Amino acid sequence: MVLNEVFGLLKSIGAVRSESEFSKDWLGRSECYLRSLRFVGTEPSISTIAVCASKLQHYGKRMCATHEHEYLGKRFLSLAEQCHAYINSTAEQTWMASL
Helix, strand or coil: CHHHHHHHHHHHCCCCCCHHHHHHHCCCCCCCHHHHHHHHCCCCCHHHHHHHHHHHHHHHHHHHCCCCCHHHHHHHHHHHHHHHHHHHHHHHHHHHHCC
């Protein structure tokens, strides 16, 4: 799941300290969101992935504008693209199933 990769990166750079903080600050969800997904064995909602992609894209573009953080900005943008690809794939599966 792309959210695990995003969480790992953010934790490694010190942007978040825990899954709870990530769920709240980067996904716009409750502190127990990721834990609940694991417990129930389900995938994150499309809207959750979209919020994360939007934040990654926003901060990625800002970081790419600076030489010091350009590499990290490109990484954020790459993760945003992965989020968008997940959204598109899930949406396509939904409408193709109804054909």
